[in-house]
Amino acid sequence: MSAAVSSTTERPSIGFRRTLKAYVSLTKPRVTELLLVTTAPVMILAERGIPNLWLVVATLIGGTLSASAASSFNCYIDRDIDRLMHRTENRPLVTGEITPRAALIFSWVLAVLSTVWLLVFTNPLTAALSVAAIFFYVVVYTLVLKRRTEQNIVWGGIAGCFPVLIGWAAVTERVDWAPLILFLVVFLWTPPHYWPLSMKYRADYESASVPMLAVTRGRAAVGLQTILYAWATVAASLLLVPVAPMGIVYTVVAAGSGFWFIAETHRLYNRAIRGEEPKPMLVFKASITYLTLLFVAVGVDPLLPF
Structure with a gap:
């Protein structure tokens, strides 16, 4: 009996590299x-x-x-x-x-x-x-x-x-208005970034009793919420143009990448209401690319003379 308990509670013996990797993870x-x-x-x-x-x-x-x-x-x-x-x-x-x-x-x-x-x-x-x-x-x-x-x-x-x-x-x-606007952008971006991921891992969250939106609502409802937050994200990003103020590079990137991000969320919703596989990871990956492009533009725009 004691041997059985020991075998289930004892920490496995691992080397330094594996321990370091575990802490990093x-x-x-x-x-x-x-x-x-x-x-x-x-x-x-x-x-x-x-x-x-x-x-x-x-x-x-x-x-x-x-x-x-x-x-x-x-x-x-x-x-x-x-x-x-x-x-x-x-x-x-x-x-x-x-x-x-x-x-x-x-x-x-x-x-x-x-x-x-x-x-x-x-x-x-x-x-x-x-x-x-x-x-x-x-x-x-x-x-x-x-x-x-x-x-x-x-x-x-x-x-x-x-x-x-x-x-x-x-x-x-x-803290000024410009970072507060970008704070709002990231706040609005987070749900359409994470909800598609929760759609993919819906069964996981359900088994763990975590009430992610994908667990409590249907695919179409999640898709619609993702669209609304994506539109709000892009609208907020354009508020930075007159406030910062930002130049042509940021304006074009914010509008162009934002349009693409919104388009991906609409595709997710359309697939859901048609009963097709919604492919949520396409939106998840698009959200990461969108935010990266947006903030690269935030950093590049002030360095340019136009």
Whole structure:
């Protein structure tokens, strides 16, 4: 009996490289990478040119540590439902490669380190915004909203909007209308980015009793909501043109890539109402490309003379 218990609770013996890889996976590098895409361009916009390069590097390092801390806390809290979903069943807290206690310590170390780093190398406002982002993702989204409401990703997505404020505050030590508009863009973009993914993994979320919109509503309803948020996202992005103000490059990219993003959401909806396979990952990938193009334009536009 004791041998059986020991075999199920004992942590598997793994090497250093595999352990390191497991800790890195806790930080969800792909999510962090997407968040950083929105930080550096905003710093260029705030400076209306190339900012101090050390400040850019310091802000990106602090942002990486902050986002990694939030993701690691999320993995620690959601380890019970991660083992119920095929998409997450190989995460290190599920496989036992990392213990819950070690993951929690790791999360706190990253959170404290990110805050101290930004406080020392940027400014207090930037550090405070970083703490707010971690709090919102861990407490508001993961602990409060995720398992209770189909609107979880709408309001929980606010956590992913903070990098634009962090980038702007690092340069200017304040928050202005331009970063608030970009905050709104990312806020509105998050549902049409994530809902298609939840459509693909609907069975996973249903088995874990997570009320994502794709679980509580039909495909057509999700498709319609995705369209509405995509239109709102593009409209918000164009508000930056008179406010920043932005030039021809940003205007063309925002309108052109926005039109393509909206078109993909309409295709998703049309397939759903016709009873066809909706192919939600096409919208998911389009959303990532759209946001990347938009923020590249945010960074390039201020550097051009027109």
